Amino acid sequence: MKTLASIGEFPFIEAIAKLALASRSRGVVVGIGDDAACLRLQRDAVVTVDTVVEGVHFRREWLSPHQLGRRALRAALSDLSACGAVPCFALLALTLKPDAPLADARGFVSALIGEGRKQGLALVGGNVSAGPVFSATLTLVGQRGRRFLRRDTARAGDAIYVTGPLGGASAGVALLKAGELQGPLQNAFRLPPLRVAAGLELGRIAGVGAVIDVSDGLVQDLSHVCKAAHVSAEIDVESIPLPPALRRKASAQSRRRGSIDPHAFALFGGDDYELLFTLRSPGRRSKAVLDALERAGCKARPIGRIVPETRVPVCAAADGTALTGGFSHFGKRR
Amino acid sequence: MKTLASIGEFPFIEAIAKLALASRSRGVVVGIGDDAACLRLQRDAVVTVDTVVEGVHFRREWLSPHQLGRRALRAALSDLSACGAVPCFALLALTLKPDAPLADARGFVSALIGEGRKQGLALVGGNVSAGPVFSATLTLVGQRGRRFLRRDTARAGDAIYVTGPLGGASAGVALLKAGELQGPLQNAFRLPPLRVAAGLELGRIAGVGAVIDVSDGLVQDLSHVCKAAHVSAEIDVESIPLPPALRRKASAQSRRRGSIDPHAFALFGGDDYELLFTLRSPGRRSKAVLDALERAGCKARPIGRIVPETRVPVCAAADGTALTGGFSHFGKRR
Structure with a gap:
C-alpha cells in the first residue's frame, strides 16, 4: 500500500x-x-x-x-x-x-x-x-455580497428564523456513537446543507438583522447573537423545524423504552449548519422573506423573537424555561 | 492551575x-x-x-x-x-x-x-x-507590492543570491536535539529573520527573476525554483554566507573530534527563512541591488548561477558535485 x-x-x-x-x-x-x-x-x-x-x-x-x-x-x-x-x-x-x-x-x-x-x-x-x-x-x-451580514445586529422586536430543520446531525452523532452507522440522521451529520444562496438572498432583503450559522447548537449560537447585541431571546420550542427522521426516531423510541426528546437535539445539539437570522417588523415582511428563501433552496421557519435584555438566561422558552447548553471544545470529545 | x-x-x-x-x-x-x-x-x-x-x-x-x-x-x-x-x-x-x-x-x-x-x-x-x-x-x-514575486521565473544566466546566512537554524536544531538548549544557533532556530522589507525592495528592482524563501533547505528550495522554470543551478558552496557561530562551532568541533561540515547545514538544513532570488545581467546590477537590500536590513550575497537545464542533478556545486536533500514531511520527525 x-x-x-x-x-x-x-x-x-x-x-x-x-x-x-x-x-x-x-x-x-x-x-x-x-x-x-x-x-x-x-x-x-x-x-x-x-x-x-x-x-x-x-x-x-x-x-x-x-x-x-x-x-x-x-x-x-x-x-x-x-x-x-x-x-x-x-x-x-x-x-x-x-x-x-x-x-x-x-x-x-x-x-x-x-x-x-x-x-x-x-x-x-x-x-x-x-x-x-x-x-x-x-x-x-x-x-462581500450586497452587504456583509453581521451577527451583532439583532434588536428587541425582531423575529427569529432558521433556514431548515435542526437536531438531525447531533441525533445522527448519537446514533453513530452507539454504533448505528447507516440512516438519514447519520447522513445529516455527514453532509451539512448548503446555504450559500440563502445567505446571498438574506443580504438583499431589507429588514434582515443578525445572521449566524447554527454549528454549536441553536441555544449556544443564539446566545452569541444575543450577547453581541445586549438582547435576549424567547424560543417557541414547538415551532423549531425537526427532520422527519428525527420525529420518527423519537416516536419509535418512545413506544419502546421511555422517551427521547427530539427538541433537545434541536436546541442543544451541534453540526446543523443552517442559518439563523432575525427580521425587523416581521409581520409585513415574513411571507416575502420566506418566499425568497424558498427560491434560494430552503424552507425557513420562525422560531421565536428577540426581547429586551433579561439578566439570566439569555435564551428561554416562551413559557420562561431557561435554555442553556451546546457544543464547546475542551468540554467533550467524540 | x-x-x-x-x-x-x-x-x-x-x-x-x-x-x-x-x-x-x-x-x-x-x-x-x-x-x-x-x-x-x-x-x-x-x-x-x-x-x-x-x-x-x-x-x-x-x-x-x-x-x-x-x-x-x-x-x-x-x-x-x-x-x-x-x-x-x-x-x-x-x-x-x-x-x-x-x-x-x-x-x-x-x-x-x-x-x-x-x-x-x-x-x-x-x-x-x-x-x-x-x-x-x-x-x-x-x-501585492509593486509586483508579485514568483518562484518560476528564473532564467539561465541569472545570478543566485541569498539575503543572509544559512545553516544556523538547522545546526541549532541539531544542538537542541542533543540537549544543548542555549546558544546563538539555537536562537537562530527560535527567531527567524524578518525579510518583509527585503521582499518589498526586490519587487521594486528591475531584473529580479525568481524569489523563494529558504525554509526546507537551500538545495531543496532552489530545486523548486529550477523545476518550475526548467533550468538548473550551480552553487559556489564556499560563497554561501554562514553565521559566525556556525563557523566557530565547526572549527571548535573539528579540533576536538573529527569535523562537522557547516556547509552541509547551509545546503541541506531547513528553517533559515532567508530569501533566495535570481537576478538577470548581474554584472551591471549587483552592487545597486546589494546596496538597496542593505538599506532594507539584510546583507545579500551571490552564491551561484542559473544554468540551462541539465538532466540530473538539478543543483550542483561549481565542480559538478551533485547536491540533493532537504527537509520533507513524512520523512523525519523532530
Missing part, C-alpha cells in the same frame, strides 16, 4: 496541484505552487478558517475520506454563507499521519476540491505537514 | 479577541467575533497558510510559548515576504490539548499578536479546537 511516507511530501503536493487545476478560476492571478497565492477580488474580502480534527469532530469509522472532504468543505463554507458572501478561493492546511494510506488522503482532497468547485471555490494554496492525527484547516476567501 | 478545559472554549476566544483589539487596523471592516472577517484591500490579495505541529516542527522544551508565538508568526510571514507582499491580516486556527495550561496558550497567542502587529498584521479571526497535540495554522493575508 502506498503511504505518504513512501511517496513523500512534494509528490503529494504535486498530485494535489493537479487535482486543483480543474478548479482554476478567473480571479486566480497565481495559484498553487508559489509561496503564496495572488487573488483578485472585486469587493471586500470575506475570510474564515475552520478546522476538523479526527477524534474531536468525528471518528474515522463514521466517514469515508470522500464524505469527510465534502463535509469539511460544507462546514467551512457555512461561515461564508452566514455573512452573505460569494465563495471564491480555498486554501487547505493538512496534517496527516506519515503511515496514512495515500488513497485516503487523495480521496479527501479530491472530494473537497470537487465540492468546492460546485460552490465556486478554487483551491489556490495550502500546507502539508506530518502530525499524530488527521487534521484539516480550511481557509475560505469570499467576496 | 487554570486549563483550557476549566475555563472553556468561548471565554478563551474572548480573551484572544481582547488581545487582538490592539492590533485593529484601518482595513478591518469586521474583525474577530463574527462568522468571518470582512477586509478591505487596495490591491490583489496575497494569501498563504502555514502550520506548526508540536513534535514535528519543534519539541516543547525547545521553545517557550512566547518564543513559539514569535517564531510561528515569522515563519508564516516569510511566505508573504518571498512574494514581495505587504502584510495586512492574520487568522489563527489553534488546536490545543484540553489540559494545556491557559497561561501557555495565552502566552503563545499574545506573542504572535505582538510580533504580527510590529509587521503590520492585525489578527482578524480564527478557530479554536481541541486536539491531541498543540498545532497552529496561521493564514496571512497581504496585498
Whole structure:
C-alpha cells in the first residue's frame, strides 16, 4: 500500500496541484505552487478558517475520506454563507499521519476540491505537514455580497428564523456513537446543507438583522447573537423545524423504552449548519422573506423573537424555561 | 492551575479577541467575533497558510510559548515576504490539548499578536479546537507590492543570491536535539529573520527573476525554483554566507573530534527563512541591488548561477558535485 511516507511530501503536493487545476478560476492571478497565492477580488474580502480534527469532530469509522472532504468543505463554507458572501478561493492546511494510506488522503482532497468547485471555490494554496492525527484547516476567501451580514445586529422586536430543520446531525452523532452507522440522521451529520444562496438572498432583503450559522447548537449560537447585541431571546420550542427522521426516531423510541426528546437535539445539539437570522417588523415582511428563501433552496421557519435584555438566561422558552447548553471544545470529545 | 478545559472554549476566544483589539487596523471592516472577517484591500490579495505541529516542527522544551508565538508568526510571514507582499491580516486556527495550561496558550497567542502587529498584521479571526497535540495554522493575508514575486521565473544566466546566512537554524536544531538548549544557533532556530522589507525592495528592482524563501533547505528550495522554470543551478558552496557561530562551532568541533561540515547545514538544513532570488545581467546590477537590500536590513550575497537545464542533478556545486536533500514531511520527525 502506498503511504505518504513512501511517496513523500512534494509528490503529494504535486498530485494535489493537479487535482486543483480543474478548479482554476478567473480571479486566480497565481495559484498553487508559489509561496503564496495572488487573488483578485472585486469587493471586500470575506475570510474564515475552520478546522476538523479526527477524534474531536468525528471518528474515522463514521466517514469515508470522500464524505469527510465534502463535509469539511460544507462546514467551512457555512461561515461564508452566514455573512452573505460569494465563495471564491480555498486554501487547505493538512496534517496527516506519515503511515496514512495515500488513497485516503487523495480521496479527501479530491472530494473537497470537487465540492468546492460546485460552490465556486478554487483551491489556490495550502500546507502539508506530518502530525499524530488527521487534521484539516480550511481557509475560505469570499467576496462581500450586497452587504456583509453581521451577527451583532439583532434588536428587541425582531423575529427569529432558521433556514431548515435542526437536531438531525447531533441525533445522527448519537446514533453513530452507539454504533448505528447507516440512516438519514447519520447522513445529516455527514453532509451539512448548503446555504450559500440563502445567505446571498438574506443580504438583499431589507429588514434582515443578525445572521449566524447554527454549528454549536441553536441555544449556544443564539446566545452569541444575543450577547453581541445586549438582547435576549424567547424560543417557541414547538415551532423549531425537526427532520422527519428525527420525529420518527423519537416516536419509535418512545413506544419502546421511555422517551427521547427530539427538541433537545434541536436546541442543544451541534453540526446543523443552517442559518439563523432575525427580521425587523416581521409581520409585513415574513411571507416575502420566506418566499425568497424558498427560491434560494430552503424552507425557513420562525422560531421565536428577540426581547429586551433579561439578566439570566439569555435564551428561554416562551413559557420562561431557561435554555442553556451546546457544543464547546475542551468540554467533550467524540 | 487554570486549563483550557476549566475555563472553556468561548471565554478563551474572548480573551484572544481582547488581545487582538490592539492590533485593529484601518482595513478591518469586521474583525474577530463574527462568522468571518470582512477586509478591505487596495490591491490583489496575497494569501498563504502555514502550520506548526508540536513534535514535528519543534519539541516543547525547545521553545517557550512566547518564543513559539514569535517564531510561528515569522515563519508564516516569510511566505508573504518571498512574494514581495505587504502584510495586512492574520487568522489563527489553534488546536490545543484540553489540559494545556491557559497561561501557555495565552502566552503563545499574545506573542504572535505582538510580533504580527510590529509587521503590520492585525489578527482578524480564527478557530479554536481541541486536539491531541498543540498545532497552529496561521493564514496571512497581504496585498501585492509593486509586483508579485514568483518562484518560476528564473532564467539561465541569472545570478543566485541569498539575503543572509544559512545553516544556523538547522545546526541549532541539531544542538537542541542533543540537549544543548542555549546558544546563538539555537536562537537562530527560535527567531527567524524578518525579510518583509527585503521582499518589498526586490519587487521594486528591475531584473529580479525568481524569489523563494529558504525554509526546507537551500538545495531543496532552489530545486523548486529550477523545476518550475526548467533550468538548473550551480552553487559556489564556499560563497554561501554562514553565521559566525556556525563557523566557530565547526572549527571548535573539528579540533576536538573529527569535523562537522557547516556547509552541509547551509545546503541541506531547513528553517533559515532567508530569501533566495535570481537576478538577470548581474554584472551591471549587483552592487545597486546589494546596496538597496542593505538599506532594507539584510546583507545579500551571490552564491551561484542559473544554468540551462541539465538532466540530473538539478543543483550542483561549481565542480559538478551533485547536491540533493532537504527537509520533507513524512520523512523525519523532530
